[in-house]
Amino acid sequence: MNEHTLSRRLERVAARVPVGARLADIGSDHAYLPVALLRRGLIEAAVAGEIALTAFAAAGRTVRESGFEQQIEVRLADGLDAIDASDEVSAVSLCGMGGETIRDILDSGLSRLSGRERLILQPNGGEPELRQWLMENGFRILHEELLRENRFDYEIIVAERSGPVAYSPEELYFGPLHLQSRSPAFIDKWQRALARKRRTLEGLARARGAVPEQTISDLSLQIRWITELLG
Template sequence: MNLSKRLLALASFIDIGDRLADIGTDHGYLPIFLANRGNNYIVAADLNKGPYETALKNVQKVGLSAKIDVRLGDGLSVLKPGEVDTAIIAGMGGATIVDILSGQPLIVQGLKKLVLQPMTDEDILRKWLMTNGWVIDDEELVQEDDKIYTVIMARKGAGFRLKEEEILYGPVLLARKHPLLKEKLEKELEHRKRIMAQIKRQGSIQAREQSEKMSAEIKRLEEVLECLLNAKPL
C-alpha cells in the first residue's frame, strides 16, 4: 500500500513493538500499513459511521482483522485503560486534539507516546503537552502539494519548558532549522499581512485592537525568519 507523505511521516514515529490506537482512522490505511510492517496490536477508531465501515471493509479485505480492531466511537473513549501505549491523532485542529486528550485522563495516563498532526492551533497543542507532563521528543514537517503539515511526537516526561517562539513554531523544528520551516513561516507571514490589510480597511476601535495584535504577530514572524535566514540564535 502506497501511503501519502503525511501518513508516512506519522508511521516513521511508530516502533514495531508499539501497541497503538489510530484515532480518526478514516480509511484505515495507516493501520494497514503498520500491521503489514510488523505491528501486531492496533485499534483503528473513527467517530463517523461512514469512515468506520470503510476502514472495517479495507481491513477485512487484506486479511488483517487479527491485528487491527476497527471500532466506532468518540476519540479515546473506544479504549480501555492500559490497552495501548501509543496514540496517533492526526488531521484535526490542535484544539480538537487537546479536547480528545483532556476528555480521557485515565486513558492518557496509560500512554507512553503520542504522535500528533495538528492542522491548526499548534501552539495550543504544544502548550497543553508542556503543562500536562509530556515532552516533545521530535517534530517533522512534510509537504504535500502546496500544504506543509506538522507532525509532533511526544513522550511522558517532567520539567519541560518552552519559550514563546518554541510554543508557536516548534522547539525541534527551530533547533534543527528544518528546511521546510522557512517556507511554512513565510506562508504564515503572508497570510497575516493579508488579514492586516483587511483589518486596516475597517477603521473601527475593535479593528484597531486587532491591528495591534496582528502587528505583534507579524513582527515576531519576521524576527524568527531573520534568525533562520542568518543563522542567528532566537
C-alpha cells in the same frame, strides 16, 4: 492512497510509531495507517477508533479485506473512549484534524491514557494550542517535522509524558525543535505566512473601528516574531 501506499504525510507519521507498538489510531478513517504498519510487520496490534459511522464502516472493510481482523480491532467510539486498559496501548496517533480538536480529544480522554504512551500527532493548523496543552499536561516534545504536500503545510509532533516542561511563547508558536533545526520547509512555511499576515494586517488596519484591538495586537506580535525568525 491505500493500505499499501500511504500519503507522504502518513508515511512520516508511520515512521514515528515505535517498532513493536500496540497502536491506537484515533480518527482512523479507512484504517490505512494501522493496516500498513501491520502489513510491514512494524506493530504488534492496533485499535482503529472512529466516531463517524461511514468512516467506521470503511475502516472495518479495510481491515477485513487485509485479513488482519485478529490484530486490528475497529471500534465506534468518541476519541480516546476507543481505548481500553486491556489493549495495553503504547502509541497513540491522531492525524488530519485541527490542533484544537486533537487537544480536546486528548483532554477529555486523558484518564484513558497510562502516561507511558508515545503520542504521534499530525494537526491541520492549531499547532500552538496543541503544544500549549502538551506543556500544561507534562508532555515533552521529542520530534517535530514539517512537510508540504498538495500545497498544504503539515506538521508532525511527537511527544511523551515526562513531568513538568516549560516552553516560551515563541516556542509554542513555532515549535521548540523547529526553532533549533530551522529546516528549509520550516523557513518556506513562515515566509509564506509572513506575506499573508501582512496583507491581513493591512486589511484590518483599514477597518480598525470594526476590529478588536487585541486582534490587531496579536497579529502584529506574530508578524514581529516571524520577521525576527527570518531576519
